[in-house]
Amino acid sequence: DSGVTQTPKHLITATGQRVTLRCSPRSGDLSVYWYQQSLDQGLQFLIQYYNGEERAKGNILERFSAQQFPDLHSELNLSSLELGDSALYFCASSRLAGGLETQYFGPGTRLLVL
Amino acid sequence: GEDVEQSLFLSVREGDSSVINCTYTDSSSTYLYWYKQEPGAGLQLLTYIFSNMDMKQDQRLTVLLNKKDKHLSLRIADTQTGDSAIYFCAEAYNQGGKLIFGQGTELSVKP
Numbered sequence: 001d002s003g004v005t006q007t008p009k010h011l012i013t014a015t016g017q018r019v020t021l022r023c024s025p026r027s028g029d030l031s032v033y034w035y036q037q038s039l040d041q042g043l044q045f046l047i048q049y050y051n052g053e054e055r056a057k058g059n060i061l062e063r064f065s066a067q068q069f070p071d072l073h074s075e076l077n078l079s080s081l082e083l084g085d086s087a088l089y090f091c092a093s094s095r096l097a098g099g100l101e102t103q104y105f106g107p108g109t110r111l112l113v114l
Numbered sequence: 115g116e117d118v119e120q121s122l123f124l125s126v127r128e129g130d131s132s133v134i135n136c137t138y139t140d141s142s143s144t145y146l147y148w149y150k151q152e153p154g155a156g157l158q159l160l161t162y163i164f165s166n167m168d169m170k171q172d173q174r175l176t177v178l179l180n181k182k183d184k185h186l187s188l189r190i191a192d193t194q195t196g197d198s199a200i201y202f203c204a205e206a207y208n209q210g211g212k213l214i215f216g217q218g219t220e221l222s223v224k225p
Binding site: 002031033035042043044045048050055056058090092094097100101102103104105106107108 | 144145147149155156157158159162202204206211212213214215216217218
């Protein structure tokens with residue numbers, strides 16, 4: 001158990017809908033990262049937050065947004081969902097920001113868009 | 115550029131050593147990581163190596179880094195059926211926190 005929690009574990013929804021994925025980092029970690037794992041794209045970095053502020057952005061679609069709250073939990077919002085958004089979404093956390101910090105991953109949220 | 119390459123499959127017999135290889139392109143990377151993903155599960159951090167090291171050993175795991183060739187390998191000694199999983203190598207950058215992952219190598223261990 002990495003100490004990173006994600007809810008829900010599974011999510012099934014329809015095209016055009018909007019969903020929110022939630023992540024709680026390890027106790028004491030200030031940085032949260034979101035990754036998407038799909039069959040065709042592999043594991044891709046989406047976005048990073050550090051102590052409530054956006055720190056780095058990757059291949060995140062405009063339909064997707066994220067935020068980190070004062071209690072350091074983070075939410076990833078996916079809107080106008082398409083079939084191709086079906087994937088496993090991982091959250092990771094690290095104590096600080098930057099490439100010297102080890103990232104610990106949560107169990108993921110599996111999203112299926114029908 | 116940012117690119118990490120791994121072979122997709124590896125099959126070994128129980129008790130043999132497994133060697134999973136990875137190449138990366140960006141020489142400015144700082145840490146290089148190995149993660150393990152079992153079916154239906156998340157990513158488990160196995161080990162990591164700092165870019166100024168050549169080798170790191172951690173129980174049955176040995177990581178070798180050849181900076182000149184930008185080649186990283188993970189050796190698992192005495193491979194067990196419980197080691198069957200997908201193994202990802204990833205590189206991290208000093209300026210940002212994102213990890214760049216390879217495609218993953220599916221390790222199959224036959225009894």
